[in-house]
Amino acid sequence: MYRPTLGIIGGGQLGSLLADAAKKIGIKTVILSDDINAPGKNFSSSFIYGNYDDQVIIDEFINSVDLVTYEFENIPFSILKKIDEKKTVLPKPEVNNLIQNRLTEKDFLNKINIQTTKYTSINNIDELKENKNLIPGLLKTTTLGYDGKGQYKINKFEDLNNNINFNKKYILEKLVNLKKEISVVITRFGHQKFEMYEPIENVHEDQILKHSKVPAEISEKIREKAVNWSTLIAEELDYIGTLCVEFFIDKNDNLYVNEIAPRVHNSGHLTINSHNISQFENHIRAVCGLEKIQTKKMFNAKMINIIGDEISFYRKKIYKNNEFFFDYLKKDIKNKRKMGHLTIINK
Ligand code: ADP
Ligand code: MG
Numbered sequence: 001m002y003r004p005t006l007g008i009i010g011g012g013q014l015g016s017l018l019a020d021a022a023k024k025i026g027i028k029t030v031i032l033s034d035d036i037n038a039p040g041k042n043f044s045s046s047f048i049y050g051n052y053d054d055q056v057i058i059d060e061f062i063n064s065v066d067l068v069t070y071e072f073e074n075i076p077f078s079i080l081k082k083i084d085e086k087k088t089v090l091p092k093p094e095v096n097n098l099i100q101n102r103l104t105e106k107d108f109l110n111k112i113n114i115q116t117t118k119y120t121s122i123n124n125i126d127e128l129k130e131n132k133n134l135i136p137g138l139l140k141t142t143t144l145g146y147d148g149k150g151q152y153k154i155n156k157f158e159d160l161n162n163n164i165n166f167n168k169k170y171i172l173e174k175l176v177n178l179k180k181e182i183s184v185v186i187t188r189f190g191h192q193k194f195e196m197y198e199p200i201e202n203v204h205e206d207q208i209l210k211h212s213k214v215p216a217e218i219s220e221k222i223r224e225k226a227v228n229w230s231t232l233i234a235e236e237l238d239y240i241g242t243l244c245v246e247f248f249i250d251k252n253d254n255l256y257v258n259e260i261a262p263r264v265h266n267s268g269h270l271t272i273n274s275h276n277i278s279q280f281e282n283h284i285r286a287v288c289g290l291e292k293i294q295t296k297k298m299f300n301a302k303m304i305n306i307i308g309d310e311i312s313f314y315r316k317k318i319y320k321n322n323e324f325f326f327d328y329l330k331k332d333i334k335n336k337r338k339m340g341h342l343t344i345i346n347k
Helices: 013-024 055-063 077-086 093-099 102-111 125-129 220-236 279-287 310-316
Strands: 006-009 029-033 046-049 067-070 119-122 137-141 151-154 170-174 178-190 193-196 200-205 208-214 241-250 255-261 300-307 323-327 338-346
Touching: 006 013, 013 029, 013 279, 029 055, 046 055, 055 077, 067 077, 067 279, 077 093, 093 102, 093 255, 102 119, 102 170, 102 255, 119 125, 178 220, 178 279, 193 220, 220 241, 220 255, 241 279, 300 310, 310 323, 310 338
Parallel strands: 006 029, 006 067, 029 046
Antiparallel strands: 119 170, 137 151, 137 170, 178 193, 178 200, 178 241, 200 208, 208 300, 241 255, 300 338, 323 338
């Protein structure tokens, strides 16, 4: 059976878990990372260290793989495009380019009649003053943010300080009065060909995901809408691979899409233990053109993210046989850094 060698750009926990899933189905992986200590090198078949804009490194990477995917969205479009000229990059660089910018991402969603919170582009303090109707709101950098980085919460216009660096571009989003957050992880294999996980309920602390669980406690109406919107998004993007749609549910039970992650997602980590096929394996299968296997839930589950120095406790803990501890093997423990996770299945 043909098994391609898959290149993965990025060697964090997502790259590690992708490489691990690939290994289980006989696919070799080459991780390219600009971090010499990237934990992904513990999981991939081989590892290339270097800057993403170093042509010699990129050529070495391209020459050692059959096709390429990526674990994070903050890769310059020009780099993905260059790689794609020689080896297929999936999801397509154009899709990543659209989603990596919070403004073009929300414009796309609204164009296909999917509800988001109200938002506008902000480039200077005067534009902020003109958009008081979006306050309380969140001012976010249009690109390069993750885990709440690059975000300022604005409760009252008077609270604004001068810390905002207007050399960057921003989006101002109206604050949603949150009742709940959910996500849908979906893998698209081609025209109208999907494998999808049921909606996952998520709790964030400090804008970082803390817990996820299935089943989500939501109404049938919300479930149906979330599933339909996710399918529409994947189809409209002509997406290949796994993506995640993050949703907000407000106090009046309105559903909004928060953002799309053009990749596997932290809230889908529980699928490794709750389902017959994980979000990682489905991603590998879709991008490598392997057989699509019907994805089924085996257990309800809950996942806890292990952040910063909490990892020391979990490294020593003794686990029951329904508890699965994942240590990302990151070299340094840092405050607010995702260090591992624990999944507890409900047998
Ligand atoms: P990131 O790219 O860092 O994940 P998000 O835009 O998803 O950024 O924001 C992280 C979290 O912050 C969300 O999951 C949510 O809890 C909170 N948040 C972000 N935007 C809003 C908003 N407009 N209204 C209410 N909560 C928000
Ligand atoms: Mg998010």
